[in-house]
Amino acid sequence: LGSAHAAPSENPRKQMSYPAWGDYTDAWTRDDAAKIELTEDNTLPLLEEMPVDIVTDEVWIWDTWPMTNLDSRTVNYKGYKVIFSLTADRDLDFPQRHWTAEIGYSISRDGKSWDYQGDVFPEDVDTPGLREWAGSTILVGNKVYFYYTASGSEGAGPNDAEYFTQKLVVASATISADSNGISFSDWSEHEIIAEADGEMYQTLEQSKAGPIIYGFRDPWVFKNPQDGQVYMLFEGNSPGEEVACGTTDGVTNPVNPGPYGANPAAANDSSLPVSPQAKYYNGNIGLAVANEDSMTEFELLPPILHANCTNQQLERPHATFSGGLVYLWTISHKFTFSPALQDAGVDGLYGFVGPSIRSDYIPLNGSGLVLANPPENNEQAYSWYMMPGGFVEAFLDNVQGEFAGTLTPTVKMVTKQQTKTTFVHTFDDAFIP
Numbered sequence: 001l002g003s004a005h006a007a008p009s010e011n012p013r014k015q016m017s018y019p020a021w022g023d024y025t026d027a028w029t030r031d032d033a034a035k036i037e038l039t040e041d042n043t044l045p046l047l048e049e050m051p052v053d054i055v056t057d058e059v060w061i062w063d064t065w066p067m068t069n070l071d072s073r074t075v076n077y078k079g080y081k082v083i084f085s086l087t088a089d090r091d092l093d094f095p096q097r098h099w100t101a102e103i104g105y106s107i108s109r110d111g112k113s114w115d116y117q118g119d120v121f122p123e124d125v126d127t128p129g130l131r132e133w134a135g136s137t138i139l140v141g142n143k144v145y146f147y148y149t150a151s152g153s154e155g156a157g158p159n160d161a162e163y164f165t166q167k168l169v170v171a172s173a174t175i176s177a178d179s180n181g182i183s184f185s186d187w188s189e190h191e192i193i194a195e196a197d198g199e200m201y202q203t204l205e206q207s208k209a210g211p212i213i214y215g216f217r218d219p220w221v222f223k224n225p226q227d228g229q230v231y232m233l234f235e236g237n238s239p240g241e242e243v244a245c246g247t248t249d250g251v252t253n254p255v256n257p258g259p260y261g262a263n264p265a266a267a268n269d270s271s272l273p274v275s276p277q278a279k280y281y282n283g284n285i286g287l288a289v290a291n292e293d294s295m296t297e298f299e300l301l302p303p304i305l306h307a308n309c310t311n312q313q314l315e316r317p318h319a320t321f322s323g324g325l326v327y328l329w330t331i332s333h334k335f336t337f338s339p340a341l342q343d344a345g346v347d348g349l350y351g352f353v354g355p356s357i358r359s360d361y362i363p364l365n366g367s368g369l370v371l372a373n374p375p376e377n378n379e380q381a382y383s384w385y386m387m388p389g390g391f392v393e394a395f396l397d398n399v400q401g402e403f404a405g406t407l408t409p410t411v412k413m414v415t416k417q418q419t420k421t422t423f424v425h426t427f428d429d430a431f432i433p
């Protein structure tokens, strides 16, 4: 009789792995997303009151990330942790914040209480956009690399299409610390490192999604422990004007599968109704690889995951690595799910697990949903960011109908049997481990 033990396999679920530079793009399907459900493992408690201990009352704060090393671990630089946040004037109505966003920073000695330091870039700096959107900040030696999104082309006004362009940018500086805190000096120029190419990633001109703007943003730089290479994840959209979503009420969509729309899992296997608009919902998670050891030169690779016909925005993609597996994280909104999925979809943190960065991913918990707001307030928090060890930070958007614009208490998650998650603890503060 043969042994009952299966040969050791890194991949008991038979998920395929592909070279990082290959052209396989996995799909988050409509059938996956249709399974979204609020449960006690993923639903955050309803907040009754605004937290008293906010980071600052000088500015609104939203998307936030810690300064890390290339292994995505928070750096403690000479006794300080540093976080970077998108910020805007508190006189603005909170939903208007996006159009004036600037990256600010805060420091902490205990990783719990934060001192806001103001804008990170010097006032006279020449940035290639009208505003600064999310990114990542990496310390290598004593040099800090600031990756962010330059949004809006210079000279464009709110009625010009170029008001909405997005380009990925890097700037670097030298870090130093003293008893007054952290400072940055010897600034480099701000360089554009990637733009949508129209072949792998949709350009502004190709985007017809109407009120939901296209994405080419949120660069997140990391060293892949599986091959030692530096890569960048970012939010993109599938190229072309639309993707193939099967038939709509017996009417066949004009089909433009594009190089990555052809994955059969993307569309036609679902019993869900397909709205005629679904073809514009084409969010993806993009990948780029650094040239050799460069931190400033990247080459675009095909996306690793798309949500064609499922969701228009896979925002702030990032990853953690454990047990030989890649956990891919992204945030998304209820309103960016394609119309037939909006009842099921929620503002949430979504996750996927696979054997390597370009692989067959399994949506965590069946649907992909990992963390959600309480049903009474779908907009309580947003922009969840998973850190190594299962610690998740986010910003508070809205408490009992009032704009919050500050950080939420950190949540601790655990993974069960590699494909399920549950939250186990809520901290008192915006704790960054």
Ligand code: FRU
Binding pocket: 062, 063, 086, 097, 098, 101, 133, 134, 135, 149, 217, 218, 235, 315, 316, 382, 383
């Ligand atoms: C997420 C997000 C990011 C973007 C920023 C703009 O909250 O939409 O994708 O960089 O906000 O404010």
